[in-house]
């Protein structure tokens with residue numbers, strides 16, 4: 680899997696985790712994680728099952744705030760804010776299992792991604808219909824751009840349940856991009872995909888980053904995907920950061936190789 684890459688900006692930190700820790704009862708799921716993710720970067724988050732990847736994402740997006748440490752987005756502290764406040768600041772995510780609205784069309788699912796932009800005042804804007812209408816047109820323009828970018832035109836009116844899994848994942852990506860996030864977490868976007876679908880998805884993620892400048896955090900078990908698209912990566916094991924750096928170096932680090940082999944032995 681070969682790809683093109685765009686250089687990121689190492690001078691501008693978009694997301695920063697400083698000494699982030701989280702416990703579930705007696706289990707420490709995150710142990711003082713430090714991270715800096717730069718503007719325009721696709722940053723890989725890898726590690727064996729149960730190593731703390733989802734917990735870190737839940738800390739960033741506000742679902743399980745860290746109990747120690749701090750998370751900053753564009754220099755502003757977001758840890759401790761409710762998930763919807765964090766989302767409004769421009770942090771979006773897709774989920775490991777497809778989380779679309781069954782029974783709705785592809786287009787309606789994507790339009791839902793724009794609801795973040797619908798200010799409550801729009802409801803009271805009945806007298807200002809012309810203004811509301813202009814807003815609606817602006818939303819539609821962005822939605823059409825994303826449909827075009829992710830090549831979803833041919834299925835836009837299909838119920839989302841009937842399209843193949845690979846396309847459903849693409850619809851999720853489209854919905855997240857329609858919120859115009861500054862930072863997007865992709866939680867296993869290739870799960871359950873065959874090789875061809877994976878290669879398409881890699882292309883679409885890179886195109887989206889290049890076209891929209893979205894900084895991304897990618898949780899992924901497929902190492903070929905991680906090395907193909909991530910500028911840098913961090914590896915977790917038992918809640919600890921065990922490697923970080925340019926992707927190939929990080930995932931080939933002897934500590935990382937040992938951690939994965941250890942899991943295989945434990946499972947045998």
Ligand SMILES: Nc1ncnc2c1ncn2[C@@H]1O[C@H](COP(=O)(O)OP(=O)(O)OP(=O)(O)O)[C@@H](O)[C@H]1O
Pocket residue numbers: 703706708726727728729730731732733734735
């Ligand atoms: N809500 C929760 N309550 C209790 N324990 C939890 C909770 N969420 C996560 N854990 C525990 O925290 C640890 C880290 O889990 P986490 O889901 O973050 O790992 P992961 O790296 O995302 O794993 P996977 O690759 O399997 O998704 C695990 O031991 C898990 O059992």
